[in-house]
Amino acid sequence: MRLSHLQDITGTATRPRYEPAAHGAGIVHLGLGAFHRAHQAVMTDAALSHAGGDWRIIGVSLRSRAVVDALAPQNGLYTVLEHDAAGVTGHVVGAIAQVIAADPAATLKALSAPTTRIVTLTVTEKGYGIDRATGLPDPQNATVAADLEQPDAPSGVLGLLTAALAIRRAKGDAPFTVLCCDNLPDNGRFLQQGVVGFARLYDADLADWIAAHVAFPSSMVDRITPAPSDATRKDALALTGCTDLAAIETEPFTQWVIEDSFPQGRPAWEHGGAIFVEDVAKFEHMKLRMLNGAHSMLAYTGFLAGHPYVRDVMADPALTRLVGRHLDAAAQTLEPLPAIDFATYAAELKDRFKNPAIAHETYQIAMDGTQKLPQRIFAPALHALAHGQDLRPFAFATAMWMRYALGQTEAGAAYDLRDPRAAEIATALNGLPRDGGRISAALHERLTLIPDALAQNDNWRATVAKILSHILTDGVAATIKAEAKL
Template sequence: MKLNKTTLSDLPSGVSRPQYNRANLKHGIIHIGVGGFHRAHQAMYTDRLLQQGGNDDWAICGVGLREADRTMQSVLAEQDYLYTLIELGSDGTNALSVIGAITDFLFAPDDPDRVIEKLASPDVRIVSLTITEGGYNVDDNTGLFNHEHPDVVHDLQHPQQPRTVFGFLTEALARRRNRGLAPFTIMSCDNLPHNGHAARSALLAFAYMRDAGLAEWIDQQVTFPCSMVDRITPGTTPAHTEWLKLSHGIEDRWPVICEPFTQWVLEDNFCNGRPDWASAGARFTGNVAPYELMKIRLLNASHSAMAYLGYLAGYRYTHEVMADSRFTDFIRAFMDEDVTPILGDIPGVDLVGYKATLIDRFSNPQVGDQLARLCLDGSSKIPKFLVPTIRALIQESRPLDRVALVIASWAVYLKGKDEAGHLHEVRDPLAERLQTAVQDRDSLNQTFLGMEDLFSRDLIHSRAFCAAFESAVKRLESDGVLATLESLSVT
């Protein structure tokens, strides 16, 4: 059965589906970047809200800005914007729901003005974004908005036919201002620290280049709440699409797969109203920073910790790593003894429970999270996820063996070969520089840890850390990952 509004009532009984009248809904939200994550996360929370009734002003209109979004547009249109969310349980059971919160999708390259007018519509009160970390157009070296990007230059010259998210938002806000309409909130749901601040500074940098008066109005009127978003959403594979058809008779051209766990913490800072996502399981707070810190220092840092060590040892998936007790012991000790003491209190969070959930999530065999994916772009991850913890441990003269081992495993991984001699490509924007830095074994401490832009001055200037790093590299070279982990758990 092809999934669309006429077949909703024929879905198998275990599949949840919209119980609300989708024809009555208004688009209060426009979402730019309708990929897997938005469909598994914000659209799912919004669907839960719509199921409760009384929230008809908050349906979502999707927008795609890139050529790659053309397929999503045509698939969703063919299915009346319905799709199946498959939650992959660790015990092998899957929960299925058909999500109805998205009720339209505009593909911007075909008709940019239609998208700008939709953004300028008085019904629209929130514009949310998942445009990936790179979508904010910030130069990694300077931390500044990249004014020279050809699409930015184009958008400044052709404000009525923009290509970038900044061009669309700025033109729509200009029209709202001219028409005496209130602006919309811009809500980033991308996985980057202080995502609201990142969205704000990028948009303002662009708007100031276009029109200082408009930029000041945006600065004063528009809010950019920060959010912490969490739900592992791997790419859908043909096998999942096929499974859905064979097991449930549902022909969905692009279902979404994700883990059962989900979390969304939002800064309560919306300039033009908001839905009550809290009643659908999200949390509103005045300050997202502690939650963000918890996620980055525990989840993301553990991912990096298991990625390089696991890959060198020959594992390829997180659940394979977590099935080895030497790794689970190591990750538990890293979270409990290295990270937790420096995290402080996180309001309303049971950290012991959170860490146990992380171990379960990492161990879920159905999610099939690839270590190769977690190994990507270490130069942007390690400095954010792990270095702040290491600096705090150095300052407090606490044990450094585990964190030094993780940094040592990254250095060894950068040589491009695992312990069995299999070659791998190092995928990182700084790959060349990083690989040069690990070439000469004798000067490894200076050339590698000496990259102060990545490691800060504190690491290379800490004798204790340099000694722990040197000893970890030696052990990896002579004994290998598994024996090194074993010896750590004994000491």
């Protein structure tokens, strides 16, 4: 039987402690991927179980139909599997009320509905169409350009949010709160600048109204969520007694730190473990530099070393040592946080990385490197440079990314970089020999990615070039082994 009603469940999976149909939708989520379903939707499910309210979610897949085709026949129900060394448990989530697939008109209608009080987003940085250098809409982005041509019939994130807010303003409806849940520094301010900047390009009064009346709280999210597989669906069947084509798997750990700014109200997310604070930035830096930074380092290094999963990386003693080194170096760049011990946090991260039940692909983590490295690697490296701290862990991560950027394994097999700037990288490297110094110089000088303070620092440049030369001359495994002994 296909999972479609709570009464269908016959296994040990737990179910919501509320009747889903009794609660209306108050949230529209853009970017209906596995992470949202393992994180924000789970916490919304917990909030509904504990405190009720019309806070169910209308989930929107902006481009693909696959997730929606899996969820729609199941009335939005799906199983979340939590894996650890002791085994697997399951919970069926009922928080998703409706799903929309690649339908801009239906999406705009949902956003404009007066019942929508919060819009949450997980679309990845490239999905916004915002130029990080300026904080404004990217004029080279095709979707942004098309939406500016037809602002009343948008299909992109900035266009949809702006058009919906314009409709609500014209009707006298209160604006929704916009809550970015992507791993981006100061993500609320990032999205606010993008939306206000988009509106200002064709309606200055609307832009001023958005700036004055729409809340864009920042948030920090954390939960490792591998891509679902046939094994995921097999486990879901065992735990529910139903076929579940939308099942996902994740780890027991989850974290959500949110700036508490919701003029139109919010779900009781604290019942799912969310932490509400006045300033998210310090927590965000901790996660980006420690967890995400170590993730990027081990992803490039592990992938090149032939380790398909994070758990395989952590089974390699030399790589485990380098992960620990990176975490320690990143922690030294952080301001103290109340009730947070960075050494304890680092130990928790290593335990999470080791989880044998989570098949988190290094290749998956490696994607979109040019979008991730600035905040994960270069920001702490800049702090280390300014404060006389050790640069080598960050230089090592950068050198491994540069080796990954060559797009070929040591055995000669080609792979897709899966990076929005892959063409620029290829152009920068075109015609260069396998020389660490020249490759490093090209990526420092031709890509406008690495901050000037680093790119113009002789010690940083020499360290990156030397490590990259070692990788190209002696191989990834030998470089890892030598680095771990330092």
